[in-house]
Amino acid sequence: MIGVELAKLFRRPRTYVIAALLCALPFIVAVFLATTRIPPPPGQGGAFLSAVLSNGALYPAAAMALVLPVLLPVSVAVLAGDAVAGEASAGTLRYLLIRPVGRTRLLVAKLVSLVVFVLFAIATVLVTSYLTGLLLFGAEPDSTGVTLPADVTSLSGVTITPAGLAWRLLATVAYITVSMLGVAAIALFLSTVTDSALGAAMGALAALVVSQVLVTLDAAAAVRPYLPTRYWLAWIDFFREPVLWRDIERGAALQLVYLVVLLGAAWANFMTKDVTN
């Protein structure tokens, strides 16, 4: 069944359109940065954007910081919201279930396909933004730098070796994937509740928007550590020397709790659901 879900994912033009949109955002930003060479003031704009001007090899990290707050979660919510509800409204859900495909197996296959999509999306963004970075900013260190061409400078101003950069990137991909799975779990749960794919996606996005608003609201400080988006950007700490583990650990733990609870709810709901569509 997992194979079937992956075939459906990669045979659908939508998958590539979303990936293209995700790649387009960093590219557009890069074009503006490269033509004007105006870095965002410190503390504003996307992370890494100033550093990118001096070293294009760092652009994949900047690109992740660009797509993560809005575009990537929206894509994940759209796909996850469509996962069950879309099959229901297309009338294919009943035919899968009477094949028969067990309901648990179907949900697991949907989840695996979402993980693969997130990895695919991140990979395309990383590859295209790396090429964009090299093309528009070059890999040369700036005039005052003493680092080797292949090296990059971390946020803390310490040079990171290629090996160090590689594991940090992998850890970042893993962390972002887990964060996005939290989004997927919300949308997947709603997708088993309603037969409207759009409704499920909208519901998940509404939850994220509320979370992001509350994160910045001091009056909501009491609930802040429990908001799903609170630690989304904690992966930036992978690029500090030494790595700041505190928020990363909390973020991963929080997402896992959301995942377990919401997937459990999705499963319980789907197992007993009358498929009437």
Place this chain on the structure above:
Amino acid sequence: MIITRDLTKRYGHTTAVREVGLEVREGDRYGLLGPNGSGKTTLIRMLLGLVFATRGEIEVLGLPVPRRVREVLPQVGALVEGPGMYPHLPGRTNLNLFDAAGPGGGRRDRRRRVDQALERVGLAGIDRRPVRAYSLGMRQRLGLAAALLRTPRLLILDEPTNGLDPRGIREIRDLLTELNREGTTVLLSSHLLTEIEAFCSRVGVMDSGRLVLQDDLAALRAPTGRVVLHTPDADRVIALLDGRVEARDGDRLTVRHQAPDDLNAELVGAGVRIVELAGERRSLEQVVLEATTTSSDRVEGATP
């Protein structure tokens, strides 16, 4: 093949199916008749484990549903409320995906299974166009092909000829007859009397969620004890049979008589010219109308 007892499904305050005792026997061509909204589809969904009953028992192929539905379904092919396909993919790809899902979908024989199913439903020559470009009739055939992928013992088809032209309906009926002859039990639902009458050996009639009638078609259409005859010598016949003629409509006479063959011999012996003569049978339409009328009264009485 299928037995349900006291099967009831409530959605909130509305009862979609109430106290249904369906019985489909091995080898049957069972026709489930009833107007739209009479509960046919909900009943079929419960048989397939898609909808869970509020009360009652279901047994399909000797196993309880939904508890052991996963052992039942591999031997069942079904079409529920029209075909469901991925519209952006070609028909063949759709079948490949459905074949790969679920048990018995080995990659090695897939091409053969898919080709065979397409051949059977008359779609052997489909091209690479996506399903979205198909006509309703083609989609219906494709859905039927999906139901036939595993050469099922039991076919459950909800309105299988929806969207087909008369020739298509005939083709599908012939296909189902052939499958039935090979040993496949067929349960099909329809709101079209003629379709059921032309194909089925056994009929169930649903009305407002109840199964108000269930019997062999032959029994339902038992002779009425009258003979209808068409003759240019109508006046002579009335004189000859003296009082046994119940109605006259020009050249057509309705005669109370148990044996059409004896009557025919008697009249021909008396020199009456006969154009047509046959024992009268109740039409399925009459049977259904009678059954559903009483039932809707009963429902009216039962509603507070």
